[in-house]
Amino acid sequence: MSPxxxxxxxxxxxxxxxxxxxxxxxxxxxxxxxxxxxxxxxxVPKGEYGPEEEAADAARREFEEEFGHPAPDGRRLALGEARQSGGKTVTVWAVEGDLDPAAAVPGTFTMEWPRGSGVQRDFPEIDRFAWCTPEVAADRLVKGQRVFLDRLRGILTDEPEPSAPDGS
Known part of the structure; x- marks a missing residue:
């Protein structure tokens, strides 16, 4: 990874x-x-990491930071990478588990709000979690992460990932 x-x-x-x-x-x-x-x-519960950390370790750490509890143990299914519109590359794994969204204790971030006010406020990184079917999740997820639903569906149903209209 470049700096x-x-x-x-x-x-x-x-x-x-x-x-x-x-x-x-x-x-x-x-x-x-x-x-x-x-x-x-x-x-997807995720976050940035630097060159000193492995992606899989960062994924587990970020899940715990954003959800407030460790991810369930289990086999990690690699869903690969996707480049987001802002240029960031996101790597995601799927893991089977069943956590109660109401049990989440999300981490927070601080920002000036309202802008220009000089007032610093804390906000949850994620303000709520929900279980969704892939169809509902496809509408709710930011566009650059929707590919992970298709990849997970392909793994779970042993079907290949749909190809893009240009054949890629």
Whole structure:
């Protein structure tokens, strides 16, 4: 990883719902910019890491920081990387588990709000979590993370990931 490259890692929890169905646990991004949005305002629990940390370790650490409890133990399914619109590369693993969204104790961040006021306020990194079907999650997740749903579906159903319209 180059020193200027921004990278994040995260864990996407999933639980099976019978047959070939499953749900994923995603979080609504906290803070004033996301407060009134639902579509494309949710995220896989993830966060940035530096060259001194392994991506898998960062994913576990970030899940615990954002959810407030450790991720369930279990086999990690590599969902690969995706480059986000802002240029950051995100690496995600899926792990099967069943945590209660109401038990979350999210970490916080501090920012000046309202802008220009000089007042520093704390906001939750993730203000709420929810279990969603892949269809609901696809609408809620930020666009650059939706690919991880397709990859997880492919792993769970042994189907190849859909190719892009240009054949890639």
């Amino acid at each position: 200027n490259e921004r990278r994040s890692a995260g864990l996407l929890l999933f639980r099976t719902t019978g047959g070939s169905g499953f749900e994923v646990l995603i979080g609504h991004m906290g803070g004033p910019f996301w407060a009134r949005r639902e579509s494309a305002a949710w995220s």
